Amino acid sequence: MNHIKRGVLTLCLLASGVVLADPVGVTIDTTKPGPVINKNIYGQFAEHLGTGIYEGIWVGPKSKIPNTNGWRNDVVGALKAMHVPLVRWPGGCFADEYHWRDGIGAREKRPVKVNTNWGGVEESNAVGTHEFFELAEQLGAETYVNGNLGTGSAQEMSEWIEYMTSDSKSTLAELRRKNGRDKPFKVNYFAIGNEAWGCGGNMSPQHYANLYKNVETFLRAPPQYRPQMIASGGNDSDLTWTDTLSKELKKQTYGISFHYYTIPTGQWEVKGVATGFKEDQWFSTLSNTIKMDGFIKANSAIMDKNDPEKKLGFLVDEWGTWYDVEKGTNAGFLFQQNTLRDAVVAALNFNIFHDHADRVRMTNIAQMVNVLQAMIITDKDKMVLTPTYHAFQMYVPFQDATSLPLKLTNNPRYSYNGSSIPEISASAARAKDGKLYLALVNTNPTKEAEVAVDVPGQAIKSVNGRVLTAAAMDTHNTFQSPEAIKPAPYSATAGADGKLTVKIPAKAVIVVAVE
Ligand code: AHR
Numbered sequence: 001m002n003h004i005k006r007g008v009l010t011l012c013l014l015a016s017g018v019v020l021a022d023p024v025g026v027t028i029d030t031t032k033p034g035p036v037i038n039k040n041i042y043g044q045f046a047e048h049l050g051t052g053i054y055e056g057i058w059v060g061p062k063s064k065i066p067n068t069n070g071w072r073n074d075v076v077g078a079l080k081a082m083h084v085p086l087v088r089w090p091g092g093c094f095a096d097e098y099h100w101r102d103g104i105g106a107r108e109k110r111p112v113k114v115n116t117n118w119g120g121v122e123e124s125n126a127v128g129t130h131e132f133f134e135l136a137e138q139l140g141a142e143t144y145v146n147g148n149l150g151t152g153s154a155q156e157m158s159e160w161i162e163y164m165t166s167d168s169k170s171t172l173a174e175l176r177r178k179n180g181r182d183k184p185f186k187v188n189y190f191a192i193g194n195e196a197w198g199c200g201g202n203m204s205p206q207h208y209a210n211l212y213k214n215v216e217t218f219l220r221a222p223p224q225y226r227p228q229m230i231a232s233g234g235n236d237s238d239l240t241w242t243d244t245l246s247k248e249l250k251k252q253t254y255g256i257s258f259h260y261y262t263i264p265t266g267q268w269e270v271k272g273v274a275t276g277f278k279e280d281q282w283f284s285t286l287s288n289t290i291k292m293d294g295f296i297k298a299n300s301a302i303m304d305k306n307d308p309e310k311k312l313g314f315l316v317d318e319w320g321t322w323y324d325v326e327k328g329t330n331a332g333f334l335f336q337q338n339t340l341r342d343a344v345v346a347a348l349n350f351n352i353f354h355d356h357a358d359r360v361r362m363t364n365i366a367q368m369v370n371v372l373q374a375m376i377i378t379d380k381d382k383m384v385l386t387p388t389y390h391a392f393q394m395y396v397p398f399q400d401a402t403s404l405p406l407k408l409t410n411n412p413r414y415s416y417n418g419s420s421i422p423e424i425s426a427s428a429a430r431a432k433d434g435k436l437y438l439a440l441v442n443t444n445p446t447k448e449a450e451v452a453v454d455v456p457g458q459a460i461k462s463v464n465g466r467v468l469t470a471a472a473m474d475t476h477n478t479f480q481s482p483e484a485i486k487p488a489p490y491s492a493t494a495g496a497d498g499k500l501t502v503k504i505p506a507k508a509v510i511v512v513a514v515e
Contacts, residue, residue, distance in 0.1 A: 023450035023501055025409035028428040028514070030436065030455060032405055035357040037429055039399035040142065041350070042392060043086035044079075045318060045364040046135075048094045048127070049118040049371050050333025056369035056378050057135065058127050060107075065381045069134050070126075074383050075369060075376055076138050082375065082393040086188070088144040088317055088364045089132050093117040093199035095191075096150025100160045103128020104179050117199065119332025129164060133185045142188040144317070144364070145227070149193030149211065150201045158218040161190065165225035189362075190227035191257060191317070192216060197235045205234065205244035212245075216252045228254035230315060233299075236260070242299045246306035255313025255361060258299065261322040262289040262345055274323040274337040275474040279445060282341060282473045282507075283416035285321065286443050289345045290421060292319070293352045300359050313361035316353070320365045320373030320388075321345055334371050339476040340485055340507060342373050343387035343468055347441045347509040350395050351427040357403050365392075377477075384482045387475075390468050394487055394511040397437045401429035404436070414444040424449055424504070428514075436514045438463065438502075445473050445507040453500050455514060460500045464491045465512030469505045 046053055057075045059065045066073045090098050094117050102111050102125045110125035136143045145164075147157045159172060164185045166173040173184075192215050194200045196208040203211070212231055219229065231249050233256040234241025245256050264272030264281040266288055272281050296314060303312055323336045346365070353360045365388070366372045375389040406428045413420035425441040436458075442449050453460060466487035475485045490510055494500040504510050 022410055023452040024411050024424045025407070025452050025454065026426050026438070026440075027407040027409070027454045027456065028436065028438065029405045029407070030430070030458065033430065034403035034405060037354050037357045037398050037401050037403050038361045039085040040362040041353045041357070041360060042083070042395065042399055043088065043144070043317075043362055043364040044084050044368040044375070045088045045092070045366050046368045047092035047371065048090050048098070048115060048123060049092060049367065050330065050335055051378065052367050052369055052371040053127050054124070056376070058131065060126060068138060070131060071135050071138055075378065076135070078376055078383065078385060078389070079139055079368070082389060083396050083399060084139050084141045084368075085399060086142040086144055086362065086364070087136055087139065087368070088146060091117070091146055092194060092318075095146035095194050096148050096152070096200045098148050099152065099156065100129055100163070104130065104175070118334075119330045121330075121332070129185070130179060130181055133181070143186060144189040144191070144230075145187050146191040146194050149196065149215065150199075154215040154218045157192070157215060158220065161187070161219050161221050161227070165221040165227075167222060167225070184225050186225065187227040189230055189254065190219065191230040191232060193232045194257075195235070195259065196232040197238065197241065200232060205241040208232065209244050209248040212249055213252065230254055230317070231256050233258045237295070237298070239298060239302055242302045243306065246303045246312055250307055250311060253312060255315040256303075257315045257317040258295070259318035260292055260295050260316060261318070261320065261366070263322050264288070271322055271324050274326065275339055275476060277341075277474060279416060279473070282445050283414075283419070283421075285341055285345065286348065287419065287421050289348055290352065292316075292349055293355070296352065296356050296360065300356065303359065310358060314356065314359040315361060316363040318366045319349060319363055322372055336372060337476050338374060338377070338386035338388050339474040340387050340468070340470045341473055343391040343509055344441060344443065344507060345373070346388050346391040347395070347439065348425050348443070350391075350398065351425045351439060351441065354398065354403050354427045354429065379479055382479050384477045384479055385486075386477060387468065387485050390485070390487050391509055394466055394468060394509065395439060397431040397433070397435070397511070397513070398427070398429050398439070401431040401437065404428045404430060423447075424451060426451075438512055438514050440502060440504050440510045442504045442506060442508050447506050449504050451502045451504060453502060453514065459498055460494055461515055462491060462493045463500060463502060463512035463514050465510065466490055467505065467508055467510045469508035473507060
């Protein structure tokens with residue numbers, strides 16, 4: 001083997017003629033712990049949209065599909081296994097046309113409405129406040145309720161809060177008891193509107209800020225039951241919203257919600273397909289998804305100016321891939337397949353969120369079941385776990401872990417058609433179990449990479465965890481082949497020289513404990 005020094009890059013010319021670059025370097029500094037990675041960064045979103053709730057998780061107590069109080073056991077069991085920390089409900093755009101009184105009392109007497117946002121289908125209101133909290137309790141998850149600012153009022157929201165949180169003998173609290181719940185529900189977060197710039201009412205930032213302050217005044221609750229209030233942020237790169245909200249709403253807001261979707265083509269009209277894509281859309285999808293970093297940085301810079309003490313949270317309460325809907329499905333149901341590409345998208349975003357853990361305190365992938373970048377896809381009594389589910393499950397140790405600074409050196413670019421993105425993305429943290437975890441993503445769909453891991457002051461013996469990859473970029477699970485893609489065990493041990501190299505396959509995600 002010949003060694004040829006070219007600047008900092010050493011190339012090894014193998015007998016076969018294959019040229020391998022020096023490994024990528026990952027150096028983890030355990031002496032300077034960073035902020036805690038809020039577990040709610042791994043939050044979920046369940047909207048009354050398509051089969052995201054009805055059929056997907058809710059089948060009703062009389063269904064033949066095994067369920068507990070209407071929520072299907074298989075789906076809830078799988079979600080519990082991925083430690084869902086938080087669920088946002090009931091929308092989305094749906095929230096601004098949702099009237100909570102439609103969803104309480106005897107289910108057979110609830111009004112049937114039209115879901116005007118999503119497919120124009122009938123909304124039975126079978127899932128309402130009590131059912132949502134039942135789901136959250138089954139999951140052991142925190143709750144995030146999105147209030148109706150669009151077609152609702154301060155009075156309607158204030159009465160909903162009283163209904164959910166009052167321990168008094170008020171008429172509303174007694175109504176809750178009559179409907180089967182004695183003690184108040186725990187509403188952890190409450191948003192005043194959604195996408196107020198668009199489907200939530202086409203408002204201007206100043207108009208919204210004034211309305212928010214007005215409504216928030218009347219959302220009273222006993223201190224131990226008072227939810228943290230969330231303000232609806234601006235559209236994409238509209239920094240005016242962030243400026244207005246972070247100046248005006250600091251005192252009465254937990255955080256500002258932001259939405260960022262990854263669209264392969266970058267165009268809403270023709271977004272790109274979920275499966276059967278070529279390398280051009282693999283590249284553009286990853287390239288568009290890592291723009292999340294710039295999106296957070298640009299908005300955080302405004303927040304830092306108006307809120308230097310970092311009181312306000314940056315809450316990405318909708319994110320994920322958005323493709324053209326699957327052929328033959330209701331366009332309003334936003335149903336799409338989910339492949340290895342989606343798992344890589346998820347992992348890249350997790351690493352970005354960890355990097356901004358000082359500001360990013362919650363995110364909610366859109367959405368939990370059967371909608372957009374889902375964790376689970378169902379068909380009648382069958383269900384299948386998606387590659388995104390596996391990515392979330394692999395990253396569980398990062399929930400409430402303490403982030404650790406990490407330096408990436410010698411990281412090549414993955415180039416396609418004249419553009420490029422970093423080949424390796426990495427993140428490290430000290431988890432609650434005391435172990436050091438490392439997450440790695442290889443964005444290159446054709447080239448394995450070697451990553452030399454170094455933790456100054458610690459002799460690494462081995463790394464142990466799991467790897468997620470597959471033969472094709474669009475490998476996905478189906479009801480016929482539910483385990484076409486799933487994590488496999490991964491381990492590596494240090495050489496005699498004490499150095500440890502992780503070999504990460506092309507298009508892969510690895511999460512390991514460094515021991
Ligand atoms: O997640 C689907 C929709 O996307 C949500 O209802 C809305 O808030 C966003 O535009």
